[in-house]
Amino acid sequence: MRHTPTYVVTDPHEIRRLIREHPWATIVSPTSRGMVASHYPMMLEERDDQISLVSHFGRPDDELHELGQHEVLVIIQGPHGYISSSWYPEGDNIPTWNHATAHLYGTPEILSEEENFRVLSELVDHFEHHVEHPVSLSDDEAGARHTAKGTVGLRIVIDRFDARVKMSQNKKTDVRDRIVDELSSNGTYASPELAAEMTRATPSETE
Template identity: 65%
Template sequence: MRHTPHYILDDEVELRRLVRENPWCTIVSATSEHGLVASHYPFLLDEEAEQLTLLSHVGRPDETLHELGDHEVLVIVKGPHGYISPSWYEPGDIIPTWNHVTAHLYGTPQILSDDQNLRVLSRLTDHFEQHVVEPRGLHLDAEYSRRVARGTVGLRLTIDRVDARAKLSQNKPQPVARRIIDELEGDGPYAQSELAREMRRVHDPRDP
């Protein structure tokens, strides 16, 4: 990402929150055979690991396509984002921008055993099913779940380096930032309530 020091996000607590709230991520590999390869999968934090660590799986044959375990990969976590109109700025300011919260996370994946992969798949399912009225889990048919899991490969990714940004109009005066938040919370064509919430965390921590 563009080097913008005043937007750098290096707070691990905030990085963990970003992953928790935005689990659908992009994994990118620079492979020896296929060049750049990108896929999209849900990722969870390994809450038991001290270092920032992600858990996920890929469907076969993505593990060979990405050459997982052979080299570093990039996982892109994309949080709330949206267009910021210069009409929300002071008169005479005509340059628009795009606010966003984005993290690039790098590491070399560890390929999980079949049993470990099944546990990760169960955690993924249980994590998302907890919000439905009648949740279903892989434990309801353990043998069938084990057979289906053979079509996937689990991975654990310990993050070695991070390049993250929270670009949330920190370069604007507070009255302008508040106006942007109001517009994002409104009913206009570029309303984006989740982005407004992120901006409030920066510009008015008392009102998240």
């Protein structure tokens, strides 16, 4: 990503928050046949000292990515949206795009069949607990285990990350407040989620 010191995020806790709130990830691999990208949900393992992700690939994506043979890039995309310059004071005519994005790097570890099924079960339970009548892989474990054979589980312990939270921190307080109001409205570019993320971001000390 472009090096923009104002928006750089180095706190692992913020990266973990972004992953928890936006678990749908893009995984990019530099394979022997060229670049390959896939999209899967990621679940964060709770480790104090490392950022560790677990997920699964549907076959044959594991072979296409040559999983376990090299480092991969995992892209987590949080709230993002267009910021109109019509929300700025007169004379400030350059619009922008606010976003929260993390690039995570690590080499996948292939999980055993049993650990893959455990991770799949936990992934389903993690998302199902929000619904009124949650289901579980244990409801039909034999059938679920048969389906799971079409997947390959993986763990990615993150070696390094590069993250940006660009939320108009370079603007004055009254301008940021106006942007948040516009994002919270029912206009074309409304985004309550982006508005909430803006309220979390720390303004630039150069303001």
